[in-house]
Amino acid sequence: MPRSCIFCGGRSTKEHVWPTWLLSILKQPSWKREQLHVISTDQHGNRYRRQQHTPEIVTRAVCGQCNQGWMSDLETRSSDVLRPMIAGEDKTLTGRQQETITKWVLKTGMVLDSMYREITFYEHNERLSFRETQIPPGYVTFWLGHYSGSDFGSFTRHGILRTERSSNPYRSFVLTMSFGRLVLQACNTKIASSAPEEVFDYFVPGEWNTVELIPPFTDEVRWPPSGSSFDDSEKTLLKFSERFGGSTDVYISP
Ligand SMILES: [Zn+2]
Known part of the structure; x- marks a missing residue:
């Protein structure tokens, strides 16, 4: 096609969905998992499962010009910030570094979202605009956590949440990713144009030990957050990815 x-x-x-710098980390022998499970859901709600032995996912989502141009610049800046965090090094993030991380998360989210063409969160004009401005539509908040467990590698889950409540109609794109020690989550919400903006009540569920990155990123942020964060008990990453609940379309990829 x-x-x-x-x-x-x-x-x-x-x-590749994951950039070369990240793939080289994910493919380190000590991080290699036995199998990676990929679950996808189509527009009818049917779930498909497959297993693969490599973190590589290939998609025809972007052109060479974007890939070697603005996306490559973003990857260079992102790898400088993210690589030490994935390895678990403490970091004080400047506003500019926070901005880089969040742009990278959104860029990745838009590529993942586009892989399921029947139900996408981002519309064509929103992605074109993101290329120009690297600003997403609607409201967005980001959280960073620390993974202290033994199952290195990667975790990715993304899904679209909807509400049918007519007084507060919105859709949210929730993306949760974990690479090595770093856990990233973004929630991007678009409110129906017919709704008055003041009805939007932003509720962040659950008590998770994370640091929040809030545009326009005026304060420095220390990572990891103090105290315990994500470990291997009771599939905490999966629970974290589900904390907004109400998901109708959920995708998990390696
Ligand atoms: Zn392009």
Whole structure:
């Protein structure tokens, strides 16, 4: 199927979802898992499972020009910040570094979202606009946590939440990822244009030990948060990824 670049409309090529710098970390022998489970859901709610032995996911989502241009610049800046955090090094994040992390998370989220074409959160014009401004539609909040367990590697889950309540109609894209010691989560919410903005009541459920990154990132943020965070007990990452509840369309990828 011929596909066009989700960010510019140009002719897309096969590219890895995870950038080379991250793949090289994920493929380290000590981090290698026996199997990675990939679960996807189609527009009818049917679930498909497959297993793979490599963290590589390939998609025709972006063109060479985007991949080697603005996305490559973003990857270079992101790897400088994220690589030490994935290895578990303490960090004081400047506003600019927080901004870099959040742009990278959103860029990754948009690529993952586009892989399930029947139900996507981001619309074509929103992705074009993101390429220009690297600002997402609606409201967005980010959280960073620390994983202290033994199951290194990666965890990714993304889904679209909806509410049918007519007084407060919104859709949210929730993306949770974990690489090595670093846990990242974003919640991007779009409110129906018919709704008055003041009815939006942003509720963040659960008591999780995370640090929040809030645009416009005026304060420095220390990572990891003090105290215990995510470990291997009771599938905490999975629970964290489900904390907003009410999900109708959920995808898990390696
Ligand atoms: Zn492009």
